[in-house]
Amino acid sequence: MKKYVFVGLLVLLNFVSYYYEGYLSKASLLFNGFYFVTLLGSAYILCKLEFKPLVVFSFVVVILGFCDEFLNTESLNWTYFNNAQPPLFVAVGWVSLMVLIFYGAHHLKKYVDLKTYSVIPVLVCFGLLLLFSYTEGNITTLTVGLYIFMVLLGIYSSLSGTFGWNAAIFVTGIIIGSISESLGASCMLWSFRSGQLLPLPIVFMWSARAFCLSGLLKLLKIPADIFKRS
Numbered sequence: 001m002k003k004y005v006f007v008g009l010l011v012l013l014n015f016v017s018y019y020y021e022g023y024l025s026k027a028s029l030l031f032n033g034f035y036f037v038t039l040l041g042s043a044y045i046l047c048k049l050e051f052k053p054l055v056v057f058s059f060v061v062v063i064l065g066f067c068d069e070f071l072n073t074e075s076l077n078w079t080y081f082n083n084a085q086p087p088l089f090v091a092v093g094w095v096s097l098m099v100l101i102f103y104g105a106h107h108l109k110k111y112v113d114l115k116t117y118s119v120i121p122v123l124v125c126f127g128l129l130l131l132f133s134y135t136e137g138n139i140t141t142l143t144v145g146l147y148i149f150m151v152l153l154g155i156y157s158s159l160s161g162t163f164g165w166n167a168a169i170f171v172t173g174i175i176i177g178s179i180s181e182s183l184g185a186s187c188m189l190w191s192f193r194s195g196q197l198l199p200l201p202i203v204f205m206w207s208a209r210a211f212c213l214s215g216l217l218k219l220l221k222i223p224a225d226i227f228k229r230s
Contacts, residue, residue: 017089028187042096065094075140105168112164121166122158132200153215177206
């Protein structure tokens with residue numbers, strides 16, 4: 001029962017902050033539709049977890065999300081329409097997107113049976129992220145530590161994973177992250193330093209964040225594929 005209460009409070013906090021910070025009225029019908037489907041879909045998936053991994057996963061994601069968003073908005077890599085640093089809705093909203101990325105990867109990995117070379121998808125992801133972030137000027141004195149932290153945790157997580165799992169995280173992160181970021185930018189909820197609707201660094205950003213999260217979960221003795229038993 002307590003896990004349903006926790007998920008309900010998480011959904012309520014997400015929606016209240018989304019409404020209070022002006023995103024509900026500012027967003028397009030398409031983005032609002034995406035938001036509500038993502039919010040409710042991730043809530044349903046979260047209810048499949050046991051209480052402890054549910055709470056640990058949620059809190060780690062929110063903390064990681066706030067730190068990532070704060071450093072990048074302070075560096076002006078992207079800016080929210082209300083100049084929040086960062087909006088509460090965004091930090092809490094990380095939970096919904098990460099749930100979809102991990103849940104999607106859980107199912108996608110079944111089609112990639114390769115067990116070796118697990119580090120390759122992680123290295124490719126961070127290699128492309130760092131290359132495009134450097135060319136667009138996103139690596140600043142404020143964010144360089146964040147990028148190093150993400151790379152180290154991502155590589156750490158890959159050592160106990162498989163190629164299939166990491167490749168699935170890479171793909172689902174690109175798909176879900178790109179959809180969310182481009183839909184939000186298209187209705188001016190946020191804008192990027194380059195002025196593009198979907199800059200190349202952002203294409204790989206959510207995969208990199210998911211790899212970093214996997215490393216943090218590993219340190220906390222929570223399996224990255226937390227939906228394996230669901």
